[in-house]
Amino acid sequence: MCRDILTIDYQGNVYDCDFNLADKRKIKGYEEKKFWEIDLDTFHAEVSLAEYCYACTADTGSSCHGSLVKEKGKTALPDQDRKRTPAQAGADFDVKESVRQYYGEELTETGDLKTNACCTIDAIPAQVKAALPLIHDEIKMKYYGCGNTIPEYIQGLSILDMGCGTGRDSYVMAYLAGEQGFVYGIDMTESQIRVAQRYVGEQAARFGYARPNAKFIHDEMENLHKHLTPGSIDLVTSNCVINLVEDKEQVLKEIYRVLKNGGEFYFSDVYADRRVPEEVRKNRILYGECLGGALYQNDFERIVRSIGFADPRVVSKQVIDIQNEDIKALAGNITFTSVTYRLWKLDGLEDACEDYGHVAVYKGGIPESPFTLRLDDGHVFERNKPERVCGNTALMLSKTRLRDFFHVTGSFDEHFGLFTDCGTAAGEPPKADSGGGGACC
Numbered sequence: 005m006c007r008d009i010l011t012i013d014y015q016g017n018v019y020d021c022d023f024n025l026a027d028k029r030k031i032k033g034y035e036e037k038k039f040w041e042i043d044l045d046t047f048h049a050e051v052s053l054a055e056y057c058y059a060c061t062a063d064t065g066s067s068c069h070g071s072l073v074k075e076k077g078k079t080a081l082p083d084q085d086r087k088r089t090p091a092q093a094g095a096d097f098d099v100k101e102s103v104r105q106y107y108g109e110e111l112t113e114t115g116d117l118k119t120n121a122c123c124t125i126d127a128i129p130a131q132v133k134a135a136l137p138l139i140h141d142e143i144k145m146k147y148y149g150c151g152n153t154i155p156e157y158i159q160g161l162s163i164l165d166m167g168c169g170t171g172r173d174s175y176v177m178a179y180l181a182g183e184q185g186f187v188y189g190i191d192m193t194e195s196q197i198r199v200a201q202r203y204v205g206e207q208a209a210r211f212g213y214a215r216p217n218a219k220f221i222h223d224e225m226e227n228l229h230k231h232l233t234p235g236s237i238d239l240v241t242s243n244c245v246i247n248l249v250e251d252k253e254q255v256l257k258e259i260y261r262v263l264k265n266g267g268e269f270y271f272s273d274v275y276a277d278r279r280v281p282e283e284v285r286k287n288r289i290l291y292g293e294c295l296g297g298a299l300y301q302n303d304f305e306r307i308v309r310s311i312g313f314a315d316p317r318v319v320s321k322q323v324i325d326i327q328n329e330d331i332k333a334l335a336g337n338i339t340f341t342s343v344t345y346r347l348w349k350l351d352g353l354e355d356a357c358e359d360y361g362h363v364a365v366y367k368g369g370i371p372e373s374p375f376t377l378r379l380d381d382g383h384v385f386e387r388n389k390p391e392r393v394c395g396n397t398a399l400m401l402s403k404t405r406l407r408d409f410f411h412v413t414g415s416f417d418e419h420f421g422l423f424t425d426c427g428t429a430a431g432e433p434p435k436a437d438s439g440g441g442g443a444c445c
């Protein structure tokens with residue numbers, strides 16, 4: 005019933021069950037939508053409850069189990085998780101143990117999350133949508149990502165998915181990368197990674213590939229150097245994971261190390277608009293929900309710039325809507341935002357957008373972006389339309405996997421000053437209205 009089946013009336017309106025249909029109680033948030041207007045891949049609704057739900061004996065003979073599980077996200081947190089001081093929240097908070105326990109035992113499916121911090125905010129690209137039906141349901145059921153972390157044109161790449169969970173994104177990428185590509189996934193939560201490992205052979209068969217092109221590693225991301233050699237990976241992705249790591253700088257350094265020059269770290273994560281106080285950071289529910297461990301966005305950019313990702317670019321962002329009243333009270337005035345970033349490991353990138361007179365033209369040819377290519381939230385290239393770009397953007401388009409699709413003219417022989425309209429002067433903090441993000445915005 006409401007757990008995994010929709011009820012549709014003759015006009016196409018959707019309901020959680022036939023009782024709600026009789027009561028004319030449409031699915032929350034979909035009151036104005038007809039069945040054919042709903043994207044089932046992104047469909048995620050809270051069940052509309054009424055008195056009769058508590059006496060419902062549908063499905064497993066329980067009292068509408070699915071509704072109550074979903075409703076759990078809105079109900080009060082247990083007493084010990086509503087404490088406000090670090091001492092009360094648990095000063096001896098063990099990050100890894102807490103995260104393992106949260107993702108390994110406490111959550112059983114996507115609907116158990118208490119906020120939308122770990123839910124996909126971006127529209128699912130067509131190529132990902134086309135791949136999803138090929139992925140086994142068990143893999144998709146425990147998807148806890150917070151954005152689209154699969155960039156365009158990944159054919160033939162060697163890819164690493166950090167904190168891959170059950171491997172939904174990893175398998176979509178394995179399909180899109182083709183038989184010449186290869187995807188590694190790493191995760192420390194045993195029950196998650198075992199699901200990913202279980203389907204390596206079956207997924208290759210579903211994709212029609214002669215041999216598996218994915219491998220899943222059960223380990224902490226801090227130990228990446230034990231598994232992958234420096235400069236061996238074209239693309240690193242990560243979906244709502246870095247915030248959960250205690251020593252973020254160390255893991256970001258590991259990512260930088262495994263990337264080839266010209267390689268890309270394309271990922272989504274949660275950021276705060278200020279430094280998160282200890283009582284929020286040490287709350288196990290807030291931490292598990294990807295809020296407690298969120299970095300202040302400017303601090304994040306400082307760290308990645310110091311590691312070598314000189315010009316972090318924001319691709320998309322969305323403020324997180326916290327509906328649980330207890331979590332809202334604990335978070336106080338902090339605004340959390342889910343952000344998708346693009347970081348290039350690229351020789352020659354400067355810490356600011358400088359003008360050398362470069363011009364770039366998108367030639368087309370990327371199947372999923374036939375007419376426009378979006379590099380970041382400040383650059384959408386229309387096919388065949390010349391655009392003036394800064395030196396950093398010129399390098400991103402001419403020295404990476406995008407090189408075959410752009411015609412970039414200009415050199416670094418003459419400098420014309422800061423690239424106006426999108427420049428951040430060296431040493432200046434990133435622009436606030438860009439969400440902290442990126443020199444060219």
Ligand SMILES: C[S@@+](CC[C@H](N)C(=O)[O-])C[C@H]1O[C@@H](n2cnc3c(N)ncnc32)[C@H](O)[C@@H]1O
Pocket residue numbers: 103104107122146147148149150166167168169170171172173190191192193196223224225226242243244245248249250294
């Ligand atoms: C929010 S879930 C996202 C999972 C997956 N990316 C997805 O989209 O479904 C975060 C994942 O990061 C993993 N994780 C957190 N810290 C980790 C660490 N230090 N090493 C390895 N995995 C880690 C957790 O085990 C969990 O599976």
